Amino acid sequence: MAKLGDHAKKLLFCGDMSDIQFAVGRDYDTVKIFPAQKVIMGLRSAVFHTMFYGNLPDPCAAPIDIPDILPEAFANLLSYIYTDAVTNFTPENVFQTLMCADKYDLPLLLALCTDFILGLLNVDNCLHNLDNAVLYANAAPDVLVKCLCLINDESAKTLWQSDQFHVVGQAALQAFDPRDALTAAADDIFSSVEKWVEFLRKVRDGITFPTVTTPEAQVTIRFSGDKKALTSDTTRFRFELPSNVHVSGVPVGKFVKMTVTVDGRSETQCYTPISDPKDRGFVDFAIKVYPPNAANPNGSVVSQCINKLQKGDEVCISGPYGLLSYDKNGIFVIKANEKSAAEYKEIRRIGMVAAGSGVTAMIPILRAMLKENLEAPKCSLVYSNPTDQDIIMKSELNYMASKYRKRFKLWYLVDRLCNPSLWKYGVGQISKDWLKDWMPKPDNEVVVLVCGPKEMVDNCKKLLLGLNYINDMIHVFSAP
Ligand SMILES: Cc1cc2nc3c(=O)[nH]c(=O)nc-3n(C[C@H](O)[C@H](O)[C@H](O)COP(=O)(O)OP(=O)(O)OC[C@H]3O[C@@H](n4cnc5c(N)ncnc54)[C@H](O)[C@@H]3O)c2cc1C
Known part of the structure; x- marks a missing residue:
């Protein structure tokens, strides 16, 4: 007769008897839905027990969002919970699995992660892993100890000169040295410290991390x-x-x-x-x-x-x-033209009209404003494509529309259909009627963003002006 553990193994990643879902990851292409069974999660982890059986609001209505963890790391967590083992550790997912183990109070999983990391560490990657080792020092102290052991007299010269040296975090740098036993040429140390100070200067000046794009270069x-x-x-x-x-x-x-x-x-x-x-x-x-x-x-x-x-x-x-960016809480930073001063403008209702790859301009704005979890701004997107097969990032758009249904309305339009039977949206080009139905009514707390092929943009602008929007309410994404 199968043991209880064998039954649990069969439920791993399986929708059978599942009563909870987790939406893990945050990328358009990496968000993964994991079905699970509350009773198993609650039995193995005190944190999940409190989530599901404590007096917290029922989390079952929608998938529980876990945007800060890689799906592979969450899969490792589930694998441990259901089977007591993890077979898919990789250098890329192990620290995140360790973070899960710590967050969900699973000491044995923590030990498995620690063993894997200890086997992985060597001189070539100890500096690279030092930030994480310091970050998780309380959960996995042995990892930090090993990293620091690898930084010794023999390796010091190479490590001081390493390209990665100047970007190790401040806490990691403090752990790195000074230690009496470590020797290195004064020049090497000075040049490394110079790079480090340059990095700190940028942090002090308000640029949290160095950026790669500056308008001039x-x-x-x-x-x-x-x-x-x-x-x-x-x-x-x-x-x-x-x-x-x-x-x-x-x-x-x-x-x-x-x-x-x-x-x-x-x-x-x-x-x-x-x-x-x-x-x-x-x-x-x-x-x-x-x-x-x-x-x-x-x-x-x-x-x-x-x-x-x-x-x-x-x-x-x-x-x-670009002349527009989204700051936060419904505030956009808008310039009338390249030379004019930027103005902060609060927008309560956003209309978006996109065609084809023009939707790329809308996606980051949608993500940023929806994740703020506020009542406003509200947004509606009309997104036009040649066919229903050409819709870019459709699953993320659908996901946002169902998760934030009070704030985000989504309407697809296609010139022609490949799968007519499954279609519940519109057919035809963007027209005055579609815009009237889907765009927020014109007023000074509204902005309509437009991105797509030139003919579509010109046409939409004309249609919007015909619907009493004024130029100040319309923002077209265009090449400078
Ligand atoms: C600031 C900026 C950023 C950009 N970023 C990206 C990017 O990240 N990636 C990228 O690939 N491209 C990008 N582009 C390019 C740009 O989005 C595309 O060149 C443009 O959207 C063409 O899209 P498409 O070929 O995908 O359209 P298609 O797939 O050809 O879709 C066109 C749709 O527009 C509709 N349409 C055409 N004419 C009209 C009309 N007169 N009235 C109403 N509807 C009409 C059609 O019915 C069809 O449904 C960017 C452009 C700009 C200006």
């Missing part, structure tokens, strides 16, 4: 090799930033120019990062690739070039550009 970023198809012609590309503490520096609502060189000629195109501005070490873009066709014999050279990038290939970006 072009910077080079490398393709990480990581890409994911979002539709048949649009792909999410991940680019590495110079170190894992760099952020893109592109505020929500702004965009960059990406420049590539083809046959000795520079070609440029505007793209909007779809990763979080706070993401460190990388930046993601959703890019539609336009091959040559009859109407446009060259297609889009930039997108074709990006589509052919190999891991490690470089492109240049500059920026951030």
